[in-house]
Amino acid sequence: MSLGGSIPYHLRQNKAIDRSLFIDLLARISRYRNISDYTYIGFGGPFLEDFKYLHSSLRIKSMISLETDKNVAARQRFNQPLSCIKILHQSSGDFLVTHDFVDPYVVWFDYAIPRDLPNQLAETQKLVGSLTAGDVFKITVNASPETLGRPNPNEDLREFRARCAKERLAEYGPSAINLDDISTANYPRMLLHAIYSAAKRGVEGDKRLYVQPLSAFVYKDGQQMLTATAIILNHSDKEPFFTATRLNHWPYKNMEWEKPLPISIPDMSVKERLHVESLLPDSNPNEILEEMGYFVGIDEHEAKGLMKNFVDYYRLSPWFSRVQM
Amino acid sequence: MSHTEKIAKAFPAKRFFVDMLVRDIELQDAILDLLDNCVDGAMRSTQNGVANANRPYDGFSADIDFSHDHFSISDNCGGIPIALAEQYAFRMGRADLNRDSNIPTVGVYGIGMKRAIFKLGKNSVVKSQTEQGGFSVEITSTWLDSDDDWTLPLDEGPNILECPGTEITVTQLRDGIPRLFADETDFEHTLKTSISAYYGFIIEKGFTVRVNGEPITPVKVSLIVDEKKLASKAGISPYVYRGRIDDVDVSVTIGLYRPLPNESEEEEALQGRPSTEKAGWTIVCNDRVVLFADKTRVTGWGEATVPQYHTQFISIAGTVVFRSNDASKLPLTTTKRGIDGNSELYLSVKEFMREGLKLYTDFTNKWKRSSKELQDVNAQLATLSAESAHRIIPEDSWSNVRGVGGQKYKPNLPVPTEDDPLRQVRFSRKISDINAVAAYLFDDTGTPPSDVGAKCFDDILVKARS
Numbered sequence: 001m002s003l004g005g006s007i008p009y010h011l012r013q014n015k016a017i018d019r020s021l022f023i024d025l026l027a028r029i030s031r032y033r034n035i036s037d038y039t040y041i042g043f044g045g046p047f048l049e050d051f052k053y054l055h056s057s058l059r060i061k062s063m064i065s066l067e068t069d070k071n072v073a074a075r076q077r078f079n080q081p082l083s084c085i086k087i088l089h090q091s092s093g094d095f096l097v098t099h100d101f102v103d104p105y106v107v108w109f110d111y112a113i114p115r116d117l118p119n120q121l122a123e124t125q126k127l128v129g130s131l132t133a134g135d136v137f138k139i140t141v142n143a144s145p146e147t148l149g150r151p152n153p154n155e156d157l158r159e160f161r162a163r164c165a166k167e168r169l170a171e172y173g174p175s176a177i178n179l180d181d182i183s184t185a186n187y188p189r190m191l192l193h194a195i196y197s198a199a200k201r202g203v204e205g206d207k208r209l210y211v212q213p214l215s216a217f218v219y220k221d222g223q224q225m226l227t228a229t230a231i232i233l234n235h236s237d238k239e240p241f242f243t244a245t246r247l248n249h250w251p252y253k254n255m256e257w258e259k260p261l262p263i264s265i266p267d268m269s270v271k272e273r274l275h276v277e278s279l280l281p282d283s284n285p286n287e288i289l290e291e292m293g294y295f296v297g298i299d300e301h302e303a304k305g306l307m308k309n310f311v312d313y314y315r316l317s318p319w320f321s322r323v324q325m
Numbered sequence: 326m327s328h329t330e331k332i333a334k335a336f337p338a339k340r341f342f343v344d345m346l347v348r349d350i351e352l353q354d355a356i357l358d359l360l361d362n363c364v365d366g367a368m369r370s371t372q373n374g375v376a377n378a379n380r381p382y383d384g385f386s387a388d389i390d391f392s393h394d395h396f397s398i399s400d401n402c403g404g405i406p407i408a409l410a411e412q413y414a415f416r417m418g419r420a421d422l423n424r425d426s427n428i429p430t431v432g433v434y435g436i437g438m439k440r441a442i443f444k445l446g447k448n449s450v451v452k453s454q455t456e457q458g459g460f461s462v463e464i465t466s467t468w469l470d471s472d473d474d475w476t477l478p479l480d481e482g483p484n485i486l487e488c489p490g491t492e493i494t495v496t497q498l499r500d501g502i503p504r505l506f507a508d509e510t511d512f513e514h515t516l517k518t519s520i521s522a523y524y525g526f527i528i529e530k531g532f533t534v535r536v537n538g539e540p541i542t543p544v545k546v547s548l549i550v551d552e553k554k555l556a557s558k559a560g561i562s563p564y565v566y567r568g569r570i571d572d573v574d575v576s577v578t579i580g581l582y583r584p585l586p587n588e589s590e591e592e593e594a595l596q597g598r599p600s601t602e603k604a605g606w607t608i609v610c611n612d613r614v615v616l617f618a619d620k621t622r623v624t625g626w627g628e629a630t631v632p633q634y635h636t637q638f639i640s641i642a643g644t645v646v647f648r649s650n651d652a653s654k655l656p657l658t659t660t661k662r663g664i665d666g667n668s669e670l671y672l673s674v675k676e677f678m679r680e681g682l683k684l685y686t687d688f689t690n691k692w693k694r695s696s697k698e699l700q701d702v703n704a705q706l707a708t709l710s711a712e713s714a715h716r717i718i719p720e721d722s723w724s725n726v727r728g729v730g731g732q733k734y735k736p737n738l739p740v741p742t743e744d745d746p747l748r749q750v751r752f753s754r755k756i757s758d759i760n761a762v763a764a765y766l767f768d769d770t771g772t773p774p775s776d777v778g779a780k781c782f783d784d785i786l787v788k789a790r791s
Binding site for chain 1: 509541
């Protein structure tokens with residue numbers, strides 16, 4: 001995949017916020033079921049970053065990494081940070097066919113290739129069909145409308161992209177796609193609905209189960225990404241789940257999957273960030289921007305949104321800086 | 326010896342209608358049955374007034390609403406006259422064949438509404454209002470359990486509903502339905518998609534359907550038409566039949582709705598990649614789509630020299646339109662979502678369907694692995710709806726059909742140029758190598774390998790010829 005977004009995996013600050021929010025969410029779910037007893041399945045990338053975090057913060061001890069690239073799998077084996085990670089050189093699609101789902105699971109399919117969206121949605125349905133009450137799944141997909149491609153010069157860009165989106169969303173998409181649905185602002189929302197459609201179809205076969213959405217975020221470290229997390233529950237467990245987890249009071253919750261929350265924060269220098277943080281939590285985004293006298297972002301509108309996110313997420317956002325060894 | 330006359334009971338058991346007949350229909354089809362009644366009502370209403378010929382249903386609408394504990398459908402399509410309600414509307418099965426004899430409705434058997442209500446739940450209220458007055462009927466679970474009571478009390482009133490129309494509300498939903506209606510399994514989305522497909526023709530003609538408040542947009546297939554070559558019949562244009570057989574107006578149109586698939590698309594389809602493809606036959610009876618994108622023997626695939634459906638035929642789509650004021654002449658099943666394959670009318674029409682289909686399966690096979698030449702042809706062509714395509718075919722290009730009568734337009738589809746035939750170039754290389762070339766040529770390692778190979782060849786060809 002060479003569609004941009006080649007920022008080293010471990011340096012994506014917005015993805016890091018998403019990951020922190022995921023761990024925060026799992027910690028809350030742990031009040032309901034002991035997450036440490038779950039098996040985690042994910043795409044670790046060469047450094048198995050997520051696996052390290054999940055193990056250290058939640059004490060998950062059974063982990064499976066899926067990797068299609070043989071060379072990356074070899075790199076993973078070299079980098080293997082923990083002995084409890086089983087590294088499989090297998091695609092998620094093949095894994096879903098061959099694996100026997102017997103434990104409680106947290107599954108994160110962090111998809112990268114936009115043109116494979118139809119398969120990603122079908123796999124989501126298949127995955128949910130393999131899970132049962134108490135299992136958690138998280139799906140990440142590329143949500144940049146640019147990945148829908150460009151038409152010949154004599155064709156309208158938005159019409160072309162709407163047609164391409166229709167093909168990619170296939171049976172999970174709306175019957176008609178409006179030209180507005182494929183704007184950068186709206187495309188993630190349509191994808192979220194398609195993920196929800198696919199997930200709901202997954203529980204069709206077991207009438208006791210339903211899909212309970214928990215969170216959905218959109219962020220941009222280069223490419224715009226959408227990430228959505230849900231738990232499968234028995235109807236009878238709904239009350240106990242929300243009582244135990246108190247997720248109704250979680251500020252980042254998204255129980256309907258109607259629209260994802262943006263979590264991208266501005267790219268600031270260390271000096272800027274220290275300054276902004278010194279004004280928090282007592283200032284609001286407008287006050288901060290006014291105090292600074294300039295904005296960080298493409299334009300003032302975007303900068304306001306980014307600063308609002310920073311105010312919301314600064315506690316969860318990591319510090320990246322250069323280390324010489 | 327005294328002779329006592331014994332009798333055998335032969336009256337029907339309600340359970341037959343309430344629990345058994347409903348097994349023959351899926352929930353979604355039952356809802357579409359109710360929607361059919363709305364549209365039939367609109368058709369009756371338009372017969373009384375002046376309607377726009379292209380958009381006869383303008384102003385008519387139906388609202389479907391449901392949640393975990395109720396279902397309702399309401400329309401503004403004229404309502405059920407009280408006399409009809411007293412005599413026929415609530416009877417199981419239709420005795421009066423003369424009703425609507427001059428209107429192209431689809432209701433024939435007098436079972437749709439009742440079966441749909443029973444499929445949904447055990448308690449229902451039907452309210453209807455016409456210009457002359459209204460009524461309300463309640464069907465309770467107690468009534469459904471009794472084999473002795475075959476009448477229902479009608480509550481008459483001048484203003485049962487605000488405007489002429491019908492409203493059906495069902496509660497005490499059957500097992501399994503609350504879960505579907507609570508939208509835990511994506512039923513709402515599936516229903517909306519079906520309505521888009523099955524009511525596309527009617528919605529295009531002005532009817533409005535809303536599901537839980539959201540208006541449904543129609544889906545219709547348009548076909549590739551090479552307008553400039555219509556008169557010479559030499560371009561890629563649909564095969565068309567039009568005629569009137571046994572008081573039924575028939576038209577058959579088949580062609581390509583998209584360019585032929587490339588190798589990687591075919592492979593992906595084989596691996597189960599989901600798609601929205603509309604390939605196959607869509608059959609329309611009195612504006613109602615009764616079969617959508619069918620790819621089975623029912624529509625002629627795999628019969629009489631026509632090959633079975635296969636992913637390479639993904640681009641072929643056809644529409645058959647039947648229209649008659651006498652719905653009993655249409656080749657419909659009782660569920661109205663299927664074709665009566667033994668109907669003589671249908672069997673005659675199927676000949677034309679197979680002829681057109683064979684024309685396009687042969688075309689596809691000849692151009693298999695779409696060559697550059699065909700892509701160039703495809704790229705310049707516009708797509709048109711079946712009706713528009715009919716309209717622009719020049720009158721002198723039609724030929725008369727012997728036997729059943731009617732006319733057809735049969736294109737001579739282009740064939741690959743014979744004096745320099747195409748050959749496939751096939752070879753295999755390591756994925757990493759293909760990716761490297763793809764990144765070099767297209768800046769995208771996701772480019773299908775066949776495109777990468779073709780680009781390499783084309784680039785070298787330019788050099789070879791220079």
